[in-house]
Amino acid sequence: MSGEKIKAIYGTKDILPDEAVIWQRILSVVSRMASNYNYGFINPPIFEATELFTRGIGESSDVVSKEMYTFRDKGDRSLTLRPEGTASVVRSYIEHSLGARGGVFKVWYAGPMFRQERPQAGRYRQFYQFGIEAIGSSDPSLDAEIISLNRSIFSELGIDDLELSLNSIGMPGSREAHRQAFSDFINPMLGEFCGDCQRRFSTNPLRMFDCKEAGCQDRLAGAPVILDYISAEDREHFDRVLEFLELAGITYKIDKRMVRGLDYYTRTAWEIKSKRLGSQDSISGGGRYDLLVEQLGGQPTPGIGFAAGMERVILAMPDGAAGGSGRKTGVYIAIRHERFKTEAFKLSQALRGIGVPADLDYLGRSLKAQMKQADRSGLSHTMILAEDEMDRGAGIVRNLENSKQFEILLVDIYKMSGGHQFGEAIEKGEG
RNA sequence: GUGGGUGUAGCUCAGUUGGUUAGAGCGCUAGGUUGUGGCCCUUGAGGCCGUGGGUUCGAGUCCCAUCACCCACCCCA
Known part of the structure; x- marks a missing residue:
């Protein structure tokens, strides 16, 4: 009387009522903390013109080049299920001239994102992020504010065992100078690296820093790091960010080797990792994107933001906090x-x-x-x-x-x- | 896209060198308590042993294929 069971698509899952309770708790904390910092709520559509992402995130990034759910609608337009949230928020900022309100545009969002990757622990094809963006200022205190907000949401959820890694990747010019120096350093001994690293060297050299091979790590010991190549202005900015973070009492670890996957990041970049997770241990990541608004057709306007993965946040939460006990x-x-x-x-x-x-x-x-x-x-x-x-x-x-x-x-x-x-x-x- | 692993009850899993009615715990049902939950005892229901083919007198068990899921690589939240 019934046919084959229809199941949820590979890489997707149902959020059942028990888990939904945890969801609601997280989102209410995000909402409350965002409100404390005076961030409003924004809810962009979950699909956009494909071009928004190719221009925003960058053609060469893995996300754009091989992970997007792209399709054509009946009007033959190329649309894409959003792989991340920042591009949409910036698009909305430009489209509605939100900069004309004066001040800094501060918002948070939450919802599903889509990437066609192989699922594994803490990774889904439809996954959920909440994110926070502040557009309209390059003031270092804003960097510290948003990092503080990021950190506070997690502590409010009872998540400890976290590590905040921080770096400045400068503006594109300094990155180019570093890339050159890095190549000069690696080239003479390229043959001694593992196969993966040799491949990374031509595609995304800085990824070599993430290699798990001990031999590769040894050879990278004295390699040029980007933080040493950023401009005086970028350095000054970064130092100020650090000062403000210390004022806020936030502990961080400078990770001179950290790079981020999306092309739009500039200057400050950070990542928060949890020791409770498996291989995919990053529960939030963010940075400045001072050129993105302009790239997407707006007036030159600096911005900064981060996104956190709901599924990973839940995995990082202590067991006691996950299960509600009271009636x-x-x-x-x-x-x-x-x-x-x-x-x-x-x-x-x-x-x-x-x-x-x-x-x-x-x-x-x-x-x-x-x-x-x-x-x-x-x-x-x-x-x-x-x-x-x-x-x-x-x-x-x-x-x-x-x-x-x-x-x-x-x-x-x-x-x-x-x-x-x-x-x-x-x-x-x-x- | 590349590797490795696992598919048996709603869930977590046992299942001997192939052998007859496939098990346990938890959960669920009904009762022990003719007016009361949790603990305890009893009872009942629930399985195309992922799917298709093959070997065999006989397959949950062996072989092949296929599908699904998991973990890892890549990359990212």
Whole structure:
């Protein structure tokens, strides 16, 4: 009678109610902390013109060159499911002339991103990020502010065991100078590196720093690092960022070898890693993008931001914080006899009407089974409708945590709800 | 795109050198308590042993193929 089961697409997954609770907690923390720093919320579409990403992220990046979900719509336009959020926010900033409001444009966002990579621990093809962007200033204190916000969200979620790596990759000119020096350093001994590194040397030389081979690491020991090649202005900027971070009491580790994968980054770049994760241990990453607005057709405007991966944040959260333990204030209505069903339904509506969460049995099960269900429902109380008490117009309220019970007159509940019709029904002795 | 691993109940997993009705724990159902959850005891339901082919008297077990998932590489959140 049924065909083959349809399953979720490779690399995607359902966020089931238990996990959704953790989601809501994270997003409420992000929302609250963003509000503390006076960031508003923005919600761009999840698909955009393909060109936004090819121009923004860069044709040569892995994300654009081989990981995008790109398709044509019926108007033969090339569209792409967003692989990241910053490009969309910048597009929106330009499109609505948000810079004309004066001041710095500060926003946060959250939602699904799409990259066609091979899934593994902490990596999905549809994954979720929240991100924070500040467009319109190159002031170093803004760098420190947004890094602080990044850090604070994680501490608020109880995540420790984190490592904040920081670097400045300068502006494109200094990167070119470094690239040259790096090549000159490596070239004479290129043959001694592993196969992967030899390949990286031609595609993305700085990635060689990430190689896990000990031999390669040894040979890289004295290699030129980008931080030594940045301009005096970039250096000055970076030093100021460090000062502000210290003022904010934020501990960081300068990682002179850190590079970032998206082409638009300039100057300050950072990454936060968790030791609780597997191979994909980076839970957030960000940096300045002082040339991006201009690249996407706007006035030259500096910007900075970061994105964090929800799935990885959850993996990094301590187990205790992940599972909610307490009961939610509310009432599960259990009945001793089917003839109380109508009353139970009315009561549930009245309780919900006055803001008390209420639930009841829909399967016609025994009182014992209903009590069991009440226990599992996670609600704090059961209200039992049984013969003796109902004769007096009362129900039994049982606290599911300490098992204490008392009687309550149903009319009192109906009075609170403000509807007299229910109370009348009781007085007529329907129960 | 490249490697390695794993597919048996809703979940986590056992399953002997191929042998007859495929098991456990947890979860779920009903009862022990004719008016009350958690602990305990009993009971019941639930499996094309991923799929297709092959070897064999006989396959969850061996062989081939295929699909799916997981982990890692690459790269990234």
